[in-house]
Amino acid sequence: MKVLVTGAAGFIGSYVVQALLEKQIAVTAVDNLSNGSLTNLPENISFYEIDITKNELETVFQIESPDYVIHLAAQSSVIQSMNNPVEDCQANLFGTLNILRYSRQYEVKKCVIASTAAVYGNPTKFPVYEDNKLSALSFYALSKLSAEKYAQLYEKLFDVKSSILRFSNVFGPKQPNGVITSLIQRLIEGETPIIYDGKQTRDFIYVKDVAHACIQSMLSEQTGIFNISSNRELSIKQLYKEISDLMGVHTEPDYKVLREGEIERSVLSNSKAIATLEWSPIYRLEEGLKETIQHYVNLNHI
Numbered sequence: 001m002k003v004l005v006t007g008a009a010g011f012i013g014s015y016v017v018q019a020l021l022e023k024q025i026a027v028t029a030v031d032n033l034s035n036g037s038l039t040n041l042p043e044n045i046s047f048y049e050i051d052i053t054k055n056e057l058e059t060v061f062q063i064e065s066p067d068y069v070i071h072l073a074a075q076s077s078v079i080q081s082m083n084n085p086v087e088d089c090q091a092n093l094f095g096t097l098n099i100l101r102y103s104r105q106y107e108v109k110k111c112v113i114a115s116t117a118a119v120y121g122n123p124t125k126f127p128v129y130e131d132n133k134l135s136a137l138s139f140y141a142l143s144k145l146s147a148e149k150y151a152q153l154y155e156k157l158f159d160v161k162s163s164i165l166r167f168s169n170v171f172g173p174k175q176p177n178g179v180i181t182s183l184i185q186r187l188i189e190g191e192t193p194i195i196y197d198g199k200q201t202r203d204f205i206y207v208k209d210v211a212h213a214c215i216q217s218m219l220s221e222q223t224g225i226f227n228i229s230s231n232r233e234l235s236i237k238q239l240y241k242e243i244s245d246l247m248g249v250h251t252e253p254d255y256k257v258l259r260e261g262e263i264e265r266s267v268l269s270n271s272k273a274i275a276t277l278e279w280s281p282i283y284r285l286e287e288g289l290k291e292t293i294q295h296y297v298n299l300n301h302i
Contacts (some may be wrong), residue, residue, distance in 0.1 A: 002026040003218070004066035004108075005138045006052050007073030008097065009036030011175045012114070012167075015211040016070055017041060021213065028064045030057070030071065036177055050094040061106040070220050071099050074144075075175070078118065078194060081140035092143035092271060100154045100162075110161040110216045111151065117168045117203065117229070117266050119145045125267035127203075127235065130166070130225045137263065148225070163217035163277075167230035167300070168268045171209030172288060173295030180289070182206070183240055184296050187249045197258040198237040203229045203267040207286035209281040216279040226273040230281050233267035246289055 005019055007013040008029030013036065020027050021042065029041055032051040039136075041047060048060050052073050060066075075081065075091035103111050120128050121135030137141035151172065155162040171180040179195075179202075186193045205228060213228045244250050256265075274280045 001068070002061065002066050003066060003068045003070060004028045004064060005021060005028060006030045006095075006170070007071075009033060009038055010039050010072065011050055011172070012170060012207055013072045014040035014174065015172070015207050015225055016072065016214050017045065019208075019211040019215055026253060028060065028066055030060055032147065033224070040174060052098055053090050053186065053269075055100055058079070058102055058105075061102045065106065066273065067109050067261050068112070069099060069103055069108050070214050071096065071296045072114045072214075074114065077138050078138045078262065079142045079259065079301045082144065084141035088103055088139050089143050092140070096147035097223065100160060101268055104158045106152065108160070110223070112220060113147065113151050113165050113216050114214075115144050115148055115166045115225075116141065117166055117227070117268055118263060119148070119166065120266070122221060122264050126265065127231055127267045128227070130227055130272055137264055140277060144269055146245060161223050163220070163223055164225045165213060165217060165228045166268065168203035168205050168266065170207050170210050170242050171204055171292060175207070176291075179236060179239070180243070180292060181296070183243050184247070184293055187247050187251065188296055188300050192251060192258060193240065193252040193253040195236055195240060196256050196262065198240070198253070198255055199235055199275060200258060200262065201233045201235045201265045201267065202239070203231065203233060204239070204288075205230045206255050206283035206285075211284055212282070213273065213277070213279045216277045217273075220277050222276050226277060227268040227270050228279075229268035229270045230285065231267065231270045232285065233265070235287070242285065243289060243293070246286070248295055256294070
């Protein structure tokens with residue numbers, strides 16, 4: 001078995017690669033290194049520095065003949081998508097379309113495609129299930145939702161099987177940005193944490209649980225859309241308290257107005273993934289936070 005992982009040198013991708021190697025599954029890694037780093041990857045895997053929006057991606061399929069694809073490469077910033085929607089569309093929609101067309105051409109058994117809780121917009125009922133109404137509030141959410149639709153149509157028309165995983169807020173060591181990374185880094189450096197509003201809620205899922213979900217959905221015969229989440233709703237204010245308590249540093253944050261395109265409440269039901277994929281999160285929030293805090297503390301002591 002051989003698995004092509006896009007965005008392999010990035011945050012989630014590097015954990016997926018590690019989890020695959022631990023299962024003794026051969027990995028082909030693809031990344032354009034715009035956000036990822038080669039230091040995130042082991043040296044004993046096949047690596048291609050390629051932009052998935054380019055036609056040269058076909059070379060990887062020709063040479064490597066992957067059995068499966070785990071597609072994680074993306075433009076993942078809501079703010080950046082609002083500032084540059086064309087770039088966002090190219091990465092998230094055109095990039096996914098390239099993956100799908102080559103997967104069809106080279107007879108890939110299944111694609112696992114990363115999506116996002118952002119496609120639900122601001123729901124009115126919680127927790128949010130996969131069949132909830134969809135409402136993109138940012139260009140990021142729109143590009144990811146459009147990519148989902150392409151994947152579903154590729155499966156319907158061409159039998160390119162796919163599992164679409166709607167991640168809630170993923171966190172963990174090596175995350176280049178994100179509210180948890182920002183809060184931890186500022187507390188370590190003695191700076192005032194910045195919180196936008198603070199009353200908005202999120203469903204935080206640890207990155208190692210997400211990596212496990214990617215592999216489980218790849219190996220499962222089931223296709224479709226699955227929420228990958230902790231099924232726990234937490235406000236950013238509550239999150240900050242948990243982080244500051246674990247670090248033993250209590251600094252009053254600088255509260256700012258909620259940014260454009262941000263979702264107010266988010267908690268996803270993970271019952272379908274648990275029942276269908278035989279996956280469930282293992283890490284409690286406190287465990288994930290402790291590992292993440294320790295990672296950044298160690299980095300600052302190097």
